[in-house]
Amino acid sequence: LIGGTVKIGEISFQLKPPRNPELVPVNHMMDTMPQTVAQHLRWIMQKDLLGQDVFLIGPPGPLRRSIAMQYLELTKREVEYVALSRDTTETDLKQRREIRAGTAFYVDQCAVRAATQGRILILEGLEKAERNVLPVLNNLLENREMQLEDGRFLMAAQRYDKLLEEHTKEELDAWKIVRVSEDFRVIALGLPVPRYTGNPLDPPLRSRFQARDIYYLPFKDQLEILYNAGPAVSVERVSQLLSFATTLCSQESTNLGLPDFPVDNLTSAVRILDLFPMMSTQQLVQRLYPYEAMLGKEGRAAVDGVLRRFELLDAAQCPPPNEVVSVEPLSGPQEGRATITLRILDRHINKMKPCFLFSTKCKTECKKHTPTHARLLAEMMQSHLVKDMCLIGAKGCGKSVIAKEFANLLGYNIEPIMLYQDMTARDLLQQRYTLPNGDTAWRASPLVSAAQEGKLVLLDGVHRVNLGTLAVLSRLIHDRELALYDGTRLLRSDRYQTLKEELQLSDEEMQQRSIFPIHPAFRIIALAEPPVVGSSSQQWLSPEIITMFLFHTMKPLDVAEETTIIQAMAPNTPAEAVQQLLHLTHSLRKTSDPTVQSLASSLSTRQLLRICRRLSRHPEEKVAHAVHKACLSRFLPSLARSALQKSLSTCGIEDDLVLPGQIKDGVLTLGQVSVPVYSPDEKMKVPDVLFYDNAQHMIVMEDMLKDFLLGEHLLLVGNQGVGKNKIVDRFLHLMNRPREYLQLHRDTTVQTLTLQPSVRNGIIVYEDSPLVKAVKMGYILVIDEADKAPTNVTCILKTLVESGEMILADGRRIVSSMTTTGRPNIIVMHPDFRMLVLANRPGFPFLGNDFFGALGDIFSCHAVDNPKPQAEFAMLKQYGPDVPDAVLQKLVAAFGELRAMADQGTITYPYSTREVVNIVKHLQKFPEEGLANVVRNVFDFDTYNKEMREILITTLHKHGIPIGAKPSSVNLAKELPLPECRMTGYWTTNQGGNARRKFLCPTESNPIDVKGPVYLRVQGYPLERHEARALSFTEQQTHWQIPISEVNIICDVTTANDAIYVATCNPVSLFAIKGRSATAHCIDLYDVFPRSISGIGQPLVTLAALGNPLDGHVVLHEEQSFKMCREFAHKNWLLFYKEDGNQLDVLDVLEGKVHTISLPINLKQVFLVAEDRWLLIESKTERKFLLTKPMHMGAEDSGVCQLHTISEDPVSTGFGMTSGMEVSAPHDISSDQLSSENLSTALGQKIVSPNRVLADASSFATLIVGFPDLLSPNEVYSFRRKTSLGAVKGTDVFFGGARHAGPAKRSNCVTLLGANQVVRAIPTLDVPLADIYPKDVTPPMTAAYLEVTDLNAKKVKYIPVPRSQSLSPYTAWMSKVSNTYVVLAPMGSGGIVTVDMGGCVRIWETGLDNLQRSLLEWKSMIGAEDGRPVQITVERDSGLDVSSPRHGKVDPKNAPHVGGNQWAGGTGGRDTAGLGGMGGPYRLDAGHNVYQVSQMEKDAVPEEVKKAAREMAEKAFKQRLKEIQMSEYDAATYERFSGAVRRQVQSLRVILDSLQAKGKERQWLKNQALGELDDAKIIDGLTGEKSIYKRRGELEPELGSPQQKPKRLRLLVDVSGSMYRFNGVDGRLERSMEAVCMVMEALENYEHKFKYDIVGHSGDGFDIELVKSSKIPKNDKERLKVLKTMHAHSQFCMSGDYTLEGTEHAIKEVSHEEADEHFVIVLSDANLERYGIRPDRFAQVLTSNSQVNAFAIFIGSLGDQANRLQKTLPAGRSFVAMDTRQIPQILQQIFTSTMLSSA
Secondary structure (H helix, E strand, O other): OOOOEEEOOOOEEEEOOOOHHHHHOOOOOOOOOHHHHHHHHHHHHHHHHHHHEEOOOOOOOHHHHHHHHHHHHHHHHOEEEOOOOOOOOOOHHHHHHEEEOOEEEEEEOHHHHHHOOOOOEEOOOOOOOOOHHHHHHHHHHHHEEEEOOOOEEEEOOHHHHHHOOOOOOOOHOOEEEEOOOOOOOEEEOOOOOOOOEEEEEEEHOOOOOOEEEOOOOOOOHHHHHHHHHHOOOHHHHHHHHHHHHHHHHHHHHHHOOOOOHHHHHHHHHHHHHOOOOOOOOHHHHHHHHHHHOOOHHHHHHHHHHHHHHOOOOOOOOOOOEEEEEEEEEEOOHHHEEEEEEEOOOOOEEEEEEOOOOOOOOOEEEEEOHHHHHHHHHHHHHHHHHOOOOOEOOOOOOOHHHHHHHHHHHHHOOEEEEOOOOOHHHHHHEEEEEEEOOOOEEEEEEEHHHHHHHHHHEEEEEEOOOOOHHHHHOOOHHOOOEEEEEEOOEEEEEHHHHHHHHHHHHOOOHHOOOOOEEEOOOOOOEEEEEOOOOOOOOOOOOOHHHHHOEEEEEOOOOOHHHHHHHHHHHHHOOOHHHHHHHHHHHHHHHOOOOOOHHHHHOOHHOOOOOOHHHHHOOOOOHHHHHHHEEEEEEHHOOOOHHHHHHHHHHOOOOOOOOOOOOOOOOOEEEEEEEHHHHOOOOOOOOOOOOOOOOHHHHHHHHHHHHHHHHOOOOOOEEEEEOOHHHHHHHHHHHHHHHOOEEOOOOOOOOOOHHHHHEEOOOOOEEEEHHHHHHHHHHHOOOEEEEEOOOHHHHOOOOHHHHOOOEEEOOOOEEEEEEOOOOOOEEEEEOOOOOOOEEEEEEOOOOOOOOOOHHHHHHHHHOEEEOOOOOHHHHHHHHHHHOOOOOHHHHHHHHHHHHHHHHHHOOOOOOOOOOHHHHHHHHHHOOOOOOOHHOHHHHHHHHHHHOHHHHHHHHHHHHHOOOOOOOOOOOOOOOOEEEEOOOEEEEEEEEOOOOOOOEEEEEOOEEOOOOOOOOOOOOOOEEOOOEEEEEOEEOEEEEEEEEEEOOOOEEEEEEEEOOOOEEEEOOOEEEEEEEOOOOOEEEEEOOOOOOOOOHHHHHHHHOOEEEEOOOOOOOOOEOOOEEEEOOOOOOOHHHHEEOOOOOOOOEEOOOOOOEEEEEEEOOOOOEEOOOOOOEEEEOOOOOOOEEEOOOOOOOOOOOOOOEEEEEOOOEEEOOOOOEEOOOOOOOOOEOOOOOOOOHHHHHHHHHOOOOOOEEEOOOOOOEEEEOOOOOOOOOEEEEEEEEEOOOOHHHHOOOOOOOOOOOOOOOOOOOOEEOOOOOOEEOOOHHHHHHHHHOOOOOOOOOEEEEEEEEEEEOOEEEEEEEEOOOOOOOOOOHHHHHOOOOOOEEEEEEOEEEEEOOEEEEEEOOOOHHHHHHHHHHHHHEEEEOOOOOOOOOOOOOOOOOOOEEOEEOOOOOOOOOOOOEEEOOOOOOOOEEEEEHHHHOOOOOOOOHHHHHHHHHHOOHHHHHHHHHHHHHHHHHHHHHOOOOHHHHHHHHHHHHHHOOHHHHHHHHHHHHHHHHHHHHOOEEEOOOOOEEEHHHHHHOOOOOOOOOEEEEEEOOOOOOOOOOOOOEEEEEEEHHHHHHHHHHHHHHHHHHHHHHHHHHHHOOOOEEEEEEEEEOOOOOEEEEEEEEOOOOOHHHHHHHHHHHHHHHHHHHHOOHHHHHHHHHHHHHHOOOOOEEEEEEEEEEEOOHHHHHOOHHHHHHHOOEEEEEEEEEEOOOOOHHHHHHHHHHHOOOEEOOOOOHHHHHHHHHHHHHHOOOOO
């Protein structure tokens, strides 16, 4: 052939002998040349003869390359091949510098070599290269000229030859001119862009090529090839397959969005069929074209349709292979092959297999696998015969395990390669390094060396890597050929042999020419996660990749198989636990709901195994605990969390917690787990940290220890400041383990994680990073802030954790201690090495990368949370032992609430323990500073955010942290003097004597009749306690609202120890509030008090709380005609009497008996003044009697009660005159006596005597000294009123008209004996308002006044009780209960509790001592703001000792002096008399400036400034209204809705902004000419390259990556008549209007991110347009118009319910639009049943389209309808807003947890 010609058709081509014959392609010709290929070759030859460059364009696949190679083989031309990728730079094409012997020189690269040597340059993948790279070649293509970096100039052959005629060769060489060979041609191979992804061709570049479309071979040519490939396969099967493939490549299928079918891979498929004729074609198609994994529903249906059309749906008849039976290596000439036996049904089939076996260590017998895995392995064996494969499966489902098992079967060595996102082509193939003498060289990557040694390469994470980078491998995968950067070429072994024989060279000579064979046994298995259907970013399965592999999907295991695996791997796990776990996991995996599926992904097989290993070690643990841990449920968005809870409960898994133990010596014991303490070599690295033990952190540490002992690496996730670092350091300190610490950040790269390169003396030296050190030494590596680094960087930890292998940048590799072979350059992983990774929780506001999502699977995860209140309190106590407990309690409570708000999303920043600890430390060090000032250290961050500030201040005030209060704001009630105490008469108890002989009263006892018990539901309601002393100090301590409806009437309140009981009637119910607990328990007694149902009269209920041993028991008594006396209820007996009746019934609760005492008089009132002496008051006459009874009723003797009359005698004033003593019925008489000090103070004389305090209408208080024990006349002292209570007639604010005639049932008078006070609640009319309030002040609207008569201070004060929020319609009924609007009871020794009719419970402190104590505490909380100006003193030791003190000179002018040791009367001096100095004899004030301005006056803003600001704001507001033509009335209306949701709008916008910012986060741009040095390019820098920098910049979107589409939202609101009808009841229409307002305001200016519209549904129809997505309201006026439309529509529309149709229609419509994600939110009131709509039908509609996330919010409705409905609907998709105020909050939750999570 030397000098011969080649003819194609009529065109002939003159051959030249190649200079480097080893560069000519061999063995590329096809056995039978199809006609089409011949046509293509003929065309290329024409262009070659014309000297033009060609561009072969066509679909992905190896065909274009093979045609180019065939042409080169035909014409015997040498080839220079470059696969372009996005990392290709001009140096890769023109010249690269290398260093030899300390000098840098240029090495020609492919383009220059080809041009000068006359080779053909094949550029593959033009669409991959970056835009600015290829124009380098423009001039070379057009004029065959190019200026090189080293100063040479390439010149076209004709011009060179012309010059050569005039000049000598030497001259041209001196000018550095080089001739471009006339044989130089360029063949470019590219995909058509835009149909495929990539950069479009640059127009100037495109014009320099001649194009030829190389489409797939025509049908019949292709058939020929397939027949040859599979002679044993029936002809029709082949043609069906091909027809199927051709259909999928047609234009129509492209329009459906189906990727191309890899036609070129059909030959491999047919070869499999040839070997296994019984195999199902459908399965083969799945392997070639994994449509189940990569297409959506429509796509799958389309493909199935085509399969059916060509009768290829034969999976049912053709069984898949069941398992690999055996692998037997062959010997002799067949060395390195094996016979594989597969079992298909029951036949064994043997196939020969080229697989290289290292020694013969391959297993002949296989392990037992589960059927699914066995089948998968057998199928992989089939594919292995013909091609590389790719395993697709979710993370943690065992891909790597299967791949390793496969390698073991065949005796392969594995080379795992972890791919990461910004991996470059260089990282895959070759990296530069320096030799010890400073020369630069190239080192083959593991992939290349594996190809030469015939290993099995695992490419882990194909889905992560950039497509262009993988394309570099396409030639290796299709042709088994590879050209490397340093000019080395790898050839397929048969081509290598052919070449060797043709050129008669030995292996050494081939290697000198740098040509190496690729081992025939080399195979690649790629591992990838399934592509996410419909998402823009994760659709990695592009047509190009589909051509590279045969795909196998890991099917998820079924329950039985997973159970067997778990039992095999974790043998003694409790069986019940396994069952529950799998039940849960599979129920989660089956759903279509995306939120639930994300949960399922964190319960992968790998996690399940981890959980089970742990359960087998610690069987006492709860499954629920493990599940919460695996899913990190603490940090899930609220929707996902509720879905998880629901799934757990449906699977019957309960939660509860285990308690920790303590630590002993020598062996560390945490809880139930113990571990010997480690003895490290390096003590310095063991952390030691200040740590206060608390129960909760101990639980976390015990948990960590359990996993640590199981050999797991740990991941701790939590908010900032919850003590993650402290826990880890403490954990390591206790275990005595040394640690290395790595902090990740935004700019962490893979290199910085592993090695730090640096240059010393021109040689690159790598410093080990902490990671490598820890691996070597067996330390614990603590990785902090793992979520800050890009996930693609942290991914490299995966191979390290999983297989213990990792390849470092300098070519060393870390291997696990198991596989120690004597290979060079390995670091053996120390068995003690562990990783502890710390990360913040995913999502807002940290906006880190989702480390947990990417790698949570390989670590054992622990959520670290703020300590529980008790634990936190205990811990703070240790930080601040001197800080008062009350302060700590307040802090803990306030922060607890703020955290709860952060979890709900009301506020964005999660306040943590770290902040509280800092506050406490400050208070501990500077106790005189007030809490209110110190908390500002944390909250000043939020001062400028108005909404946030309001939330914070209300919360802090609620818990009594007086932020913003001044020390002067003490608002206690004004005290008025009491009138003088005068003696008004005597009471004489008559005993004996016959004139008034004593009456004996017979008694009899009967057992009582007990019915019951009745079981009643106790309901807990959360209480919002508000500390009243937030902004100012008043008598009121706290108040809260108990949840009563507006028809309930408060009847009575009583207290026992610290519990408060409140009774209501209509309907009758009982509320109990214990101590400081945050819940109120309510019992509805509707069934027990039947009379109150029928509405007979207006019943009243009285309460009595019993005492020991019946603590916590309450007696309710319905007062019809009987009344109850409860003074001694704590002794467990009560007394009942009838008004105008003549007997007393004493009920002894413990004995269960009633003692009835018959009396000779008719009763009006009974007061139990002592246990055995009762004061009776006769009706009509108001005469008083004293009844004495024996202490024990049961005693037989003298079981008789005696009745004595009491005569009241006035004081005689001397002249036979008596001061009149009118007889009045007392309101209250104390049942015990005042202490003697109190009595003496009250009377103003020293006296010790029994006494009682009596209160009646005409006096503030009356003391009866000597009553009831002394029989001598008892003196009566009284503080008289000017006017009796109730004497003032007037109209009442509440009850209207005059006062009601009937006396009220409650006297509302309480005697506090300890505080020496009488407290009563009196109506406003009886209060001397004129004395209390100045003239110009209008008294506040009050429910009542508390009149506090203090007998110690001789003062009376009137405390106003604020009005209640709501007003009951039954005022007349109430006036029977109480003549004021409140009822009251004593609380403790110095306080009382009042309940007003609106259900607001308030606790008051009235006792003077208590008040003084509280006021001091309160002032210290605010801090001492004495008005003294702060002085800055610098204490210089001036060397002058304090010489003897003296008066100093007196300045005659008396000018002020400051300092100076001289003048008397100066300030701040030394030794002389003056103020603020040091060492002077006494203070002397010479009268300078001694008045002080109060701090408040200094801080206040002048009034006129405030006024100006107000006017300015008002003016601007009016101007704005004028612009949008809105009236002020309209503005006020709109403000009503907008103001209600301002907080939610604000927090949503904050989140949207930060997401926007995160989306705009800049990326590293590589290959820049300025910026920071890129570590990966250090060597290129040594050699003198320019573009070795990287800098941050806006990343151009990946070419061809789809545009970010906006998210599409439709809000469907209920505007039906029922909304208007029930609006009065719960405001549901207004709430819906607020919700609509919120959506409109929150999404304003985010139209590019969210396209939304709002549609109403009512009886008139289901698509009433309120807001169009194209015409979004821009200002308040337009938004108000939308709200008005809603309101009007629901007022005038037909009744009927179209919720279902509306939802269905909305979902259908929204899904048709192009969008990133689709959302439909339905607002409806849940009376579906009324219209006969079944809930499951609604559930079906909600989930009808998997692409649309539909949510339903039901407005709480009649009964528990909405709750029942929610149970039938899918979890996380439906919400019930019982309180319509929650609607905006729920909407906000939906937004944050779904829409924004993925933004």
